[in-house]
Amino acid sequence: MHEMGIAIEIYRTCRDTVAEHGGGRLRQVRIAVGELAAVEPDLLVFGWEAVVADTPDQGAALTVDFCRADQRCPACNQAKDRSEGSWLRICPDCGTPLEVRGGDELDVIEVSFETDEEGCP
Numbered sequence: 001m002h003e004m005g006i007a008i009e010i011y012r013t014c015r016d017t018v019a020e021h022g023g024g025r026l027r028q029v030r031i032a033v034g035e036l037a038a039v040e041p042d043l044l045v046f047g048w049e050a051v052v053a054d055t056p057d058q059g060a061a062l063t064v065d066f067c068r069a070d071q072r073c074p075a076c077n078q079a080k081d082r083s084e085g086s087w088l089r090i091c092p093d094c095g096t097p098l099e100v101r102g103g104d105e106l107d108v109i110e111v112s113f114e115t116d117e118e119g120c121p
């Protein structure tokens with residue numbers, strides 16, 4: 001399950017962000033995961049919970065925005081609909097190979113945290 005390694009990476013990114021803003025405790029983290037990123041959102045949340053357990057950030061929530069890839073036909077010049085989980089190789093209308101846009105996202109979008117007021121001298 002490589003989601004565990006990704007969860008650790010995300011956690012490091014979040015901790016860096018919090019540190020840059022004077023420190024504190026993570027409350028909520030929002031990430032974007034594309035359908036082509038080869039990441040299972042459920043497993044990623046599971047991994048995240050394991051990563052933050054036994055840290056001061058225990059209980060911080062990870063929210064995953066799942067981003068679908070856009071399949072466009074360069075000949076029809078429009079995006080082609082498909083049902084969830086299915087994948088088109090050629091345009092169903094004209095047979096031209098489709099171009100793919102997006103869907104490979106794996107980004108931290110938002111980091112919410114509480115500042116640690118007592119920690120200030």
Ligand SMILES: [Zn+2]
Binds near residue numbers: 075077091094095096
């Ligand atoms: Zn077409």
